[in-house]
Amino acid sequence: MTAHIENLDIPAGMEITGELPDGAEKVLTPKALELIVDLHRKFNGERLGRLEARKERQAEIAAGKDLDFLAETAEIRNDPSWQVAPPAPGLEDRRVEVTGPTYKKMTINALNSGAKVWLADQEDANTPQWDSVIQGQINLLDSLNREIDFTSPEGKEYKLAPDDELPTIVVRPRGWHMPEKHIRIDGEETSGSLVDFALYFATAGQVQIEKGRGPYFYLAKMESHLEARLWNQVFEHAEDAFGLSRGTIRATVLIETYPAAFEMEEILYELREHSAGLNAGRWDYIFSVIKYYRSRGSEFLLPDRSDVTMTVPFMNAYTELLARTCHKRGAHAIGGMSAFVPSKDEAANKAAFDKVREDKSREAGKGFDGSWVAHPGMVSLCKEVFTETLGDKPNQIDNKREDVNVTAADLLDVKSTPGSMTEAGLRTNVSVGIQYLRAWLEGNGAVAINGLMEDAATAEISRSQVWQWLDAGITLDSGEKVTKDLVERIVAEEVAKLPGDDAGWKDATDTFVSVAIAPDYVDFLTLPAYARMP
Numbered sequence: 001m002t003a004h005i006e007n008l009d010i011p012a013g014m015e016i017t018g019e020l021p022d023g024a025e026k027v028l029t030p031k032a033l034e035l036i037v038d039l040h041r042k043f044n045g046e047r048l049g050r051l052e053a054r055k056e057r058q059a060e061i062a063a064g065k066d067l068d069f070l071a072e073t074a075e076i077r078n079d080p081s082w083q084v085a086p087p088a089p090g091l092e093d094r095r096v097e098v099t100g101p102t103y104k105k106m107t108i109n110a111l112n113s114g115a116k117v118w119l120a121d122q123e124d125a126n127t128p129q130w131d132s133v134i135q136g137q138i139n140l141l142d143s144l145n146r147e148i149d150f151t152s153p154e155g156k157e158y159k160l161a162p163d164d165e166l167p168t169i170v171v172r173p174r175g176w177h178m179p180e181k182h183i184r185i186d187g188e189e190t191s192g193s194l195v196d197f198a199l200y201f202a203t204a205g206q207v208q209i210e211k212g213r214g215p216y217f218y219l220a221k222m223e224s225h226l227e228a229r230l231w232n233q234v235f236e237h238a239e240d241a242f243g244l245s246r247g248t249i250r251a252t253v254l255i256e257t258y259p260a261a262f263e264m265e266e267i268l269y270e271l272r273e274h275s276a277g278l279n280a281g282r283w284d285y286i287f288s289v290i291k292y293y294r295s296r297g298s299e300f301l302l303p304d305r306s307d308v309t310m311t312v313p314f315m316n317a318y319t320e321l322l323a324r325t326c327h328k329r330g331a332h333a334i335g336g337m338s339a340f341v342p343s344k345d346e347a348a349n350k351a352a353f354d355k356v357r358e359d360k361s362r363e364a365g366k367g368f369d370g371s372w373v374a375h376p377g378m379v380s381l382c383k384e385v386f387t388e389t390l391g392d393k394p395n396q397i398d399n400k401r402e403d404v405n406v407t408a409a410d411l412l413d414v415k416s417t418p419g420s421m422t423e424a425g426l427r428t429n430v431s432v433g434i435q436y437l438r439a440w441l442e443g444n445g446a447v448a449i450n451g452l453m454e455d456a457a458t459a460e461i462s463r464s465q466v467w468q469w470l471d472a473g474i475t476l477d478s479g480e481k482v483t484k485d486l487v488e489r490i491v492a493e494e495v496a497k498l499p500g501d502d503a504g505w506k507d508a509t510d511t512f513v514s515v516a517i518a519p520d521y522v523d524f525l526t527l528p529a530y531a532r533m534p
């Protein structure tokens, strides 16, 4: 690590703190830094306003109002005339998308995976550790310039496949809620979203344009079409600032919050010139369902995390509506993440592949145009399954799914979810949550635990479920009522089972307990965790 800050051309009003990795000047260019300043001054106030609006909506739900399709935007939904832009170059065929963080080795492995798209993640599979934020941008730029290679400590060499075999890169910046504490402007903390967007857009994004593709993004955790409008304004501003034509930037929006499921059409509409469709972000969606209805009693209590599958009524309804909405508007519908990853154990490996096959087949049958896998080992399987449905066609946007008629009541039908609330489920939530948080605090945003990919979204489910069960004082299958004492006892017992001494688990345990047991629900566990990060 070398501090290069004194060598950077830092615009007036900007302050950068924290050490920088070698090569940082390649991405912290004057144009990129000026864009960050510009975007911050123009849009940060609105971003903070949108975050306040989230709190107001949450308070309305807590007071008994239900989410519903918006009356004020009915005209947009009822207007059959509008469509989103046709797919941009490199985004026509998205039958398999591999996701993963932008660490150097994983960048090369993801790009060599044979997927059609790589979701280069600066969000849930990553941590906002300052070094990772900047190094990830360097890796993206270096890979486009074919200046990336890696040698493992064991001497294994990693090199990029030829250009025409590489997937299209789609970057997922941090969500609107995350700050970037190492860059301040006019004395104010900046937005992680705007920093990630601007650094990529101004550097690697411009190389993408030269190569005939573009700066493409996945937009995470949005809660309303007004948040999508804000992104659209950011895109227009950036395109104008760089003299680019409208629609050069493209964005696929993750529908992964409960309120956003009621505004899918409006979100497509707001971004229509920049839209590259929607994705069914299932894990964050479950987290958001718990978050929004956490205090609304037994109708909104979810059973064990493992019981909340894609076939339960409220999850089925949301994915049906997503496929229908996208295809009605000429947009791609992209499926979500099956969390099963390959295993060295033969039986577990077969079970993982069977589960992923089943999941991807169901999505292809619903009309999705492609889907996500968490691991390069699953790329061929997903490609094969979607090809069974798509054949040579790049997508199935022509499958309009006019048979789908999902109502607000269907989306809200949480009470029909079969399953039970068990002590084993509580223990898993505690153990997995703490193990994940330790990895996160040490700078690793995604890990495999018990054969499942765990990232920030799945950890949010675990800690939210503990909070909800405790708040509701539910009785477990064991006959025990969930109380603060019980959770604390289970935390101690589960930590004792983990390898190493308890001291090594202290930060993660404290963070978990602070969000799982606190009387006031914390909106994102990554916020207190980020506060613990240097």
Ligand SMILES: CC(=O)SCCNC(=O)CCNC(=O)[C@H](O)C(C)(C)COP(=O)(O)OP(=O)(O)OC[C@H]1O[C@@H](n2cnc3c(N)ncnc32)[C@H](O)[C@@H]1OP(=O)(O)O
Pocket (backbone or CB within 6 Å): 098, 099, 100, 101, 105, 106, 107, 109, 110, 121, 124, 125, 283, 284, 337, 341, 342, 374, 375, 376, 446, 447, 448, 452, 453, 454, 455, 457, 458
């Ligand atoms: C809810 C959501 O938001 S989902 C999207 C966000 N989440 C993600 O993107 C998770 C992505 N997946 C991962 O990070 C990883 O697959 C993990 C952490 C779950 C498992 O990783 P590992 O424990 O390294 O798995 P494993 O040992 O089987 O990996 C085998 C090889 O594949 C590589 N690999 C595994 N997953 C990925 C990936 N997603 N991208 C690139 N390379 C990968 C590993 O680096 C390793 O490479 P090597 O053999 O050259 O050393």
Ligand SMILES: O=CC(=O)O
Pocket (backbone or CB within 6 Å): 124, 254, 256, 280, 281, 282, 283, 284, 285, 336, 337, 457
């Ligand atoms: O971001 C994806 C999800 O499933 O959550």
